[in-house]
Amino acid sequence: MGRSRQLFYEVQRFPLRRAAVALAIPPCGMVGLLIWQVVLGHPWGKQPLSNGNIIGWTVFLWIVYFRLITVRMVTEVRDAELVVSLRGLWRARHILLEDIRSVETITYHPERDYGGYGIRTGRFGKAYVASGQRGVRLKLVKGGTVIVGSQRPEELADILRSSATRIRTGACEESAGQT
Numbered sequence: 001m002g003r004s005r006q007l008f009y010e011v012q013r014f015p016l017r018r019a020a021v022a023l024a025i026p027p028c029g030m031v032g033l034l035i036w037q038v039v040l041g042h043p044w045g046k047q048p049l050s051n052g053n054i055i056g057w058t059v060f061l062w063i064v065y066f067r068l069i070t071v072r073m074v075t076e077v078r079d080a081e082l083v084v085s086l087r088g089l090w091r092a093r094h095i096l097l098e099d100i101r102s103v104e105t106i107t108y109h110p111e112r113d114y115g116g117y118g119i120r121t122g123r124f125g126k127a128y129v130a131s132g133q134r135g136v137r138l139k140l141v142k143g144g145t146v147i148v149g150s151q152r153p154e155e156l157a158d159i160l161r162s163s164a165t166r167i168r169t170g171a172c173e174e175s176a177g178q179t
């Protein structure tokens with residue numbers, strides 16, 4: 001089976017000003033410990049870590065730090081599905097377009113409505129928010145609401161509406177042809 005056609009593609013970065021500083025505290029602390037113990041030769045504490053462990057933990061924490069600050073939210077609409085993923089954390093949500101009942105563009109406040117950025121659950125349903133204050137609200141056929149943040153919400157909403165309608169009418173025509 002061939003690959004599905006990509007109808008929409010958007011990559012969003014997370015706002016990391018304050019978070020990047022907070023996330024950098026552990027690896028910077030380990031660099032300080034590394035300098036104190038390994039470079040200057042002063043053991044830290046009554047039972048200090050070995051120099052190899054300090055070097056290993058420092059490298060590990062910097063790798064984790066750089067991984068976390070490079071996470072991106074990627075929104076794709078393909079022929080039959082919407083895929084929202086957090087690239088770098090291996091999380092993806094696949095929503096079949098035939099499962100979408102309605103689509104509308106919305107404006108929201110990420111901190112107030114969802115408690116911040118990322119994959120969130122709030123009073124308005126499950127939200128995938130990376131940056132900005134705009135997105136689309138999807139109401140699903142089986143119940144439930146999903147909010148997908150976007151810098152181009154009108155374009156995303158139009159593509160989702162037209163693709164979901166095309167799939168539903170195609171499915172109706174197929175089932176009518178089988179009777």
